[in-house]
Structure formats: C-alpha cells, structure tokens
Amino acid sequence: MKDTGAETTRNAFTVDVEEYFQVEAFSGIIERKDWERYPSRIDGQVHRVLRILDGFDIRGTFFILGWLAEKNPSLVKRIAEAGHEIASHGFDHKMISRMTPEEFRQDVRRSKAVLEEISGGTVAGYRAPTFSIRENTSWAHEILLHEGYGYSSSVYPIWHDRYGWPEFGDRPRRIASNGTGDLWEVPLAVRSLGPVKIPFGGGGYFRSYPLFLTKAFFRDRAARGKASVFYMHPWELDTELPVVDAPFLTRTRHYLGIPKAERKLASLLPSLRFGTLAQVLEDLKGAAATPPRPGKDAA
Numbered sequence: 001m002k003d004t005g006a007e008t009t010r011n012a013f014t015v016d017v018e019e020y021f022q023v024e025a026f027s028g029i030i031e032r033k034d035w036e037r038y039p040s041r042i043d044g045q046v047h048r049v050l051r052i053l054d055g056f057d058i059r060g061t062f063f064i065l066g067w068l069a070e071k072n073p074s075l076v077k078r079i080a081e082a083g084h085e086i087a088s089h090g091f092d093h094k095m096i097s098r099m100t101p102e103e104f105r106q107d108v109r110r111s112k113a114v115l116e117e118i119s120g121g122t123v124a125g126y127r128a129p130t131f132s133i134r135e136n137t138s139w140a141h142e143i144l145l146h147e148g149y150g151y152s153s154s155v156y157p158i159w160h161d162r163y164g165w166p167e168f169g170d171r172p173r174r175i176a177s178n179g180t181g182d183l184w185e186v187p188l189a190v191r192s193l194g195p196v197k198i199p200f201g202g203g204g205y206f207r208s209y210p211l212f213l214t215k216a217f218f219r220d221r222a223a224r225g226k227a228s229v230f231y232m233h234p235w236e237l238d239t240e241l242p243v244v245d246a247p248f249l250t251r252t253r254h255y256l257g258i259p260k261a262e263r264k265l266a267s268l269l270p271s272l273r274f275g276t277l278a279q280v281l282e283d284l285k286g287a288a289a290t291p292p293r294p295g296k297d298a299a
C-alpha cells in the first residue's frame with residue numbers, strides 16, 4: 001500500500017455528550033431550570049454511537065457534561081468500559097464568556113471530579129461548551145492547567161456568530177506549562193484556502209456538506225501531516241428527536257441532515273484513521289521529539 005498521509009495520520013474522533021435540549025442554540029428557549037422537565041434520550045443515542053464505533057474498532061474521546069454524568073453515572077461507565085477516553089465538557093454547559101474566572105474554575109473542577117469518581121480514571125481533556133474559548137476568554141487555559149487538565153479542544157479557528165478565534169491558527173499548540181505538566185490546545189478542524197478558513201470537522205458542517213468534500217478536506221490535511229479533530233453530538237443520529245419550538249435559523253441548523261448522518265458516518269469512519277484525542281496528542285509529541293531524517297521528511 002502506498003504510504004500516504006491520509007492512511008497514516010491519526011485523526012481524533014470526539015463526541016460531546018449532552019442532551020438535545022442543552023445546546024447553546026436553545027439556551028434562550030429552554031432555561032437551565034427546565035432541563036429536568038424534558039425527557040432524556042441520551043442512553044439510546046449514546047448506545048448508537050458506541051455500536052457504530054465498535055463496528056469499526058475505533059476508540060474516541062467522549063467529552064461528557066458533568067450535570068449529565070451526575071444524573072446518569074451508568075452512562076459514563078458504559079462509555080469507559082467500551083475503551084473510550086473520558087473527558088470533560090464542563091458541568092453546566094455555560095459558555096465561558098458568561099462565567100467569571102472563579103465560576104469557570106469551579107465548573108471544570110466539579111466536572112473533572114465527578115467524571116473521575118465514576119470512571120475510576122484520570123480526566124485530562126476538556127472541551128468548552130460551544131467552543132467558547134476565544135481571544136477574550138483565553139484566560140481559561142491557565143485555569144485548566146492549574147486544575148490538572150492536560151489539553152483542551154475548545155477553539156474553532158473561524159469566524160462565526162456564536163464562537164470562533166480565527167487568529168489562533170489550525171495547529172495544536174502548547175499554551176502553558178507549570179511544574180506538573182503542560183496544557184495543549186488542539187483546535188477543531190478547518191481547511192485553509194489562503195486567508196479563508198473552512199470549518200469541516202463535524203456537527204452541522206458534517207451533516208450539511210456532501211460527504212466527498214468532508215473526506216477530501218480530511219485527506220488534504222492528512223497529506224500535510226496534520227491530524228483533524230472530528231466532533232459530533234449523540235442527538236445528531238437521533239431521527240426521532242423531539243422538535244423544539246425555536247426560530248427558523250436555529251431549528252434549521254439543529255435538525256439539518258440528521259436522517260443521513262449515520263450513513264455518512266459509517267462511510268467516513270473506515271476511510272480514514274481515527275483514535276482518541278489523547279492519542280493524537282501523543283502522536284504529535286512523538287513527531288516533535290523525532291528529528292527529521294535527511295531527504296525523507298523534508299518537504
């Protein structure tokens with residue numbers, strides 16, 4: 001087999017585990033205090049994701065909401081027992097811009113403690129709700145390091161009405177270090193075409209783009225030795241999702257492409273190499289530690 005980057009570069013498969021009614025897009029419609037009133041659908045949805053990943057023998061990273069873990073510890077156990085990496089999606093699904101640094105510290109501390117208690121393992125990874133680490137909330141990285149996290153995957157280096165930090169760039173970076181370790185930021189995947197950054201790493205982008213385009217973007221980056229981070233939510237595979245009464249644009253973004261999502265995923269997964277985000281980070285550190293071989297790696 002020809003040794004191309006697309007076959008050898010490991011990409012990260014990640015899942016943001018939350019209920020369908022907890023997404024930021026609905027935060028003006030469904031209030032935090034009303035979460036309890038909505039019927040839970042997460043067990044069946046996660047079961048579906050686990051079954052698909054198992055079918056392709058892929059282990060991924062599950063960023064789980066602390067609120068949900070506390071309510072449903074057996075779900076966390078099920079994901080961990082299937083061999084996936086357990087990571088934190090914060091506790092209350094609040095965008096970082098709506099928290100003070102001290103509230104953020106409590107949120108990430110509490111979610112890490114809950115997930116470690118249930119899973120029995122160490123939680124190293126964090127994903128901010130709605131990719132809400134931007135330039136004006138970048139203080140969050142120092143707090144994550146201090147709270148014992150090793151990486152974050154919370155920056156979407158694009159322009160968007162709700163999130164995005166285009167100047168961050170599309171490569172993982174070591175942001176901060178202290179005596180006990182480092183804090184890395186592994187941004188979500190974009191395809192750079194000159195100054196234009198096209199997001200493609202999952203969610204609504206994956207559901208709305210034709211599959212061949214998503215595959216081409218992954219392969220383009222892999223051929224340059226760049227791993228890409230794929231992300232999804234368990235509700236994105238749920239064809240019987242209750243319809244929330246929301247404004248047209250919000251609804252369109254939320255429900256678009258759900259009927260075809262599982263089939264697309266089943267075609268994407270075997271065409272590329274996927275692993276956990278922790279593994280992708282290890283690959284990166286290993287590559288940085290290996291000096292380039294003359295005439296082979298120079299390009």
Ligand SMILES: [Zn+2]
Pocket residue numbers: 016018023089093129130
């Ligand atoms: Zn989320």
